Amino acid sequence: MKHLLTAALLLTGVAGAQAVPRLSPSEAESRARAVLETMTLDEKIGQVSMAHFFRFLEGGRSGPIAPNAGEILSRLRPGATLNGGGDAPQPNTPRGWADTLRGLEALGREGLPGGLPAVFGTDAVHGVNNVPGATLYPHNLGLGAAFDPALTQEISRATAADMRSMNMDWNFSPVADLGRDPRWGRFYETFGESPWLVADQVAAAVTGLQSGGVAATLKHFVGYGSPGLGRDRANAEISERALHELNLPPFQAGIRAGALAVMANSGSVNGLPVHASHELLTGVLREELSFGGLVVSDWNDVERLVTVYKTHADLVQAAAASVNAGIDLYMVPNDVEKYGAALKEAVEDGQVSPARLDEAALRVLTFKAQLGLMDARPAGSGVLIDHRALAKRAAAATLTLLENDQTLPLKKGRVLVTGPAMDSAAIQLGGWSVNWQGVGKGNVTDVPKISSLATALKASAPASLTVSALPDTKRAALLQAAAKADTIIVALGEPPAAESQANNSTLSLPPAQIGLLRDVLGTGKPVVLVLMAGRPVLLPEDLQNRVSAFVMAYLPGSEGGAALADALYGRTGFPGRLPFTWPGTLGEAGLTADRPPEGAGEAPLPLYPLGFGRDYTSFRTTDAGAVATDAGVRVNVTVTNTGDVAGTGTFIVNASLPPTGNLETVRRPVGVVRAALKPGEARTLSLMVPLERLEAFTGDVFGPVIGKVQDGLYMFQIGDETAAVNLP
Structure with a gap:
């Protein structure tokens, strides 16, 4: 307890950030209304638009602030800016971020209505994940396995501290969707399958972020986590009962915790895109759940009503539908001018009332008042806090032991470590790490420093053990070494990905990894399987029940290797428990612990139930x-x-x-x-x-x-x- 208290006090002292909201609701709205009353129609339309911050950098890409950035800001008048997953200034360092965002804030105070700068938003979903020097924590699914909301709150506050040091005000986090189908590409971004258990984690994340001075965003309202066939952004068929019993509790918890923003589901529910659903965004969110904050769209999703869903004939109709449904701020990353013209036409021809536009603009202005943007404030330090101890403690809390025939803990003999996840930052960190698709993807080449499994096992091995590591690409040498080993640790994992690119319809690992596991099991030596993945995976039938020990490490973050080494050596245990139901077959994908009885009286049994996990004790x-x-x-x-x-x-x-x-x-x-x-x-x-x-x-x-x-x-x-x- 003393250690935890000290850590909490340290975070409070270092962050130095005032909690948000910083003004009472009435004072924030009063100050916002005073600005609104001075604004023209064009300024209000700009205020409800969110532009990509590359629009203000040299060449419209990663680089320094453009010489004409002030002119572009004055012309677009955006209420908010953002970066896409992996888009960064140059240099992509904490100092580079701090200077760029402070510079854009200063330009906004000079050229935007009321001297009020655009608010910057980003996806900092497991630490400030776009910045290579930042500490990255386990993804939400792993934190769900820890079943420790206090830990989630501490991580969220640490994330907020790093964000504020770089002049970031708004986090598109936490995910309040449920992980009900592991085939879905964003399964690992959820805290698990169970509504009330997820609700506790969501409330903790909101409290942590906003006590650290950063606005939280509940996403993606609502039903995004229930897509058909487990495919990202597929239509979700949700009954009234399922909506209230399953989908709403985490959002309700986040709203009660004070979340300042909600992001709309970019998918559809019961055949209607949520960005055009007045019933969900106004009837349920505003009236039933009493949410009074800002509703922001997801990336480019108003235009998708025309181009993808084909539910609206043109952008004018789509803009009118989304704003009337309840979208206050449109995340229109690239073509702000096109959206502004469409919304203006919708207002001028009566499709959107001036009162509704005023309401949306007022909510954006109020949001910024709550964040303190209406007042002068000190610049962020541009220096990140060393959170590695917290990251290691978090990773250790997630680790889940599924099988063990007494091979673990490792005490003596020769240990051979192999597998693509033994030293891969890409696999260990997963998606939303430097690039939204993960390390090595996109135009950002930086590789964050991690504590890898192989390095940590060798560096911290007790004297009674000798540890060697060989890559799986050197198969002949690997099998020769395996024949001499007493225990083989095979670290496997999913390649990093996000959103639809991370869909996994078969819940399988790459064939090469299965071949490696088959080869090392063929040696007859005890095999410890360490899995780094954002979902349960299914092994081929001939490999099931053959490993001597099986550790689910989820996507453990920067210090995952050190945490795993401690657990495998028995210096710590395995406190993690599954936050989801692990199916035994692909046909059982989507089986959950709260499934009601079937009419035939049959109850499918999972491979591992919700809450399952072993340890070195009982x-x-x-x-x-x-x-x-x-x-x-x-x-x-x-x-x-x-x-x-x-x-x-x-x-x-x-x-x-x-x-x-x-x-x-x-x-x-x-x-x-x-x-x-x-x-x-x-x-x-x-x-x-x-x-x-x-x-x-x-x-x-x-x-x-x-x-x-x-x-x-x-x-x-x-x-x-x-x-x-x-x-x-």
């Missing part, structure tokens, strides 16, 4: 109890470390609801209890389950659904223990 649950209160149900359970080493006991609390007339899941995850325990130590843990987590949304097939806590017997399962309580 835990027992006893003395479970449940007590109804006005706020919900308080669940208690005693957890004992029954093994010989320290470890972290993590148990999902599942609720079973009384009959409601509709299908209900047998086990609804409603929370987690978790404790680090010494050998033999026992501790009674308590969890308050709010009543809303026990609501059932019932109704007929095509009718409206009504959410309420039903009267009856509720059962709570924690480990092997159950407790019952009657409500009301």
Whole structure:
């Protein structure tokens, strides 16, 4: 606890950033309205547009600020700017970012309406990932495996500190979508499959970012994580019930945590693109969830209504539809002029009312007032904080041991390490790392420094072990060395990618990696498989159940190698637990823990269930109890470390609801209890389950659904223990 407190105080002191929002809602809106009243129609249209910051750099690409940048800003009048994933100034260093963004802010104060600069937004989704010198943390899926919202909050605040040092104000994070289909390319950007467990992580991320002075963005509202066939941006068919029970809780949690912005889903729901859905963006988001902040589009998605979805005949109609649906700020990275002309025509011919345009512009201005942009402020230092200790601690918390026949921990003998993930920054960091498609992709050649598995294993090996490493490309030499080894560690992983490029319809690894695994298993030596991937993968049938140990490392970030070495050597354990259901076959992709009973009475069994994970020790649950209160149900359970080493006991609390007339899941995850325990130590843990987590949304097939806590017997399962309580 002392270590954690010290780290938190250090972050607070170094960041030096004032939390946002910095003004009360009424004061921020009052100051914004005073600016709005001075603006012309063209200025308001500019205010609701977001331009790529390359528009203001030399040559319209990576470089210094252009000599005519001030003139371009004055002409476009953008309310916001952004960079695409991997687009960077020159030099692509913290100082380079700080100077470029400070320079654009100064130009904005000189040439934009009210002297109010454009706000800069970026995707800093696991650290400030576009900057090669920044510390990168595990992607969200790994943090979901840690089941530790306090850790997520700490990482988010550290990310905010680095952003503010580079004069960045706005993060397009966290992802509040659910990871329900592992074939989907953005599965690794989610915190997992379970709505209420994800909700806790989302709230923590929002709190961390905004306490560090950076605006958070909940994305992608709503249903983006439920695409057909697991393909990015495919249509999602979502019932009213699924919307309320599954999709909305993480967004509701983020809104309650104070998120200043929401990004719209760039896909479609029930056949309608969300960017044109008044029902979702206004009816659900504004009226039902009471969100009062800024709604921003995703990349170029108003134009996609014309070019991809073909739901609107031209950009004028598309602009009108999106603004009327509820989009306040359009992320129009390249052709700002074209969009501005289209929106102006839509206003002038009555398709968009002046009042709606004023409302959108006011929200952009209010957003900037909340960030402190209406006042002078100190420049960022351009110096990043060394967060490597936090990154290592985070990676260690995610590691999940799926199989172990006592091969681990490694204690003595000769260990051979191989596989493409043993020393690859690209695989270890995954997508959204320097480039949005990952290291080595696009026009940015920088390779971040990482602690790789092979290097860390060799550098920190105990005296009783000898460790060697050979690349899998030297197959003959590798197999000769394998014949002399006592244990072989094979590090495999998915090539980095993002969005649709990361779709994996077969949940498979590249054939060359499967061939490597088959070859080393053929030696008959114990094989430890370390997987760095953003989803569960399926091994060929002839390789299943043949590895001696299996470690899921997710995408562990900059310090993943050091964290893995400590765990493999037994200096630490494996506290991570699966935040998703691992299917046994491709036909079970999309199987989740909260699937209700089937009419045939059959219940598919996954390869590994939600919350699964082994460790070097074991835990027992006893003395479970449940007590109804006005706020919900308080669940208690005693957890004992029954093994010989320290470890972290993590148990999902599942609720079973009384009959409601509709299908209900047998086990609804409603929370987690978790404790680090010494050998033999026992501790009674308590969890308050709010009543809303026990609501059932019932109704007929095509009718409206009504959410309420039903009267009856509720059962709570924690480990092997159950407790019952009657409500009301």
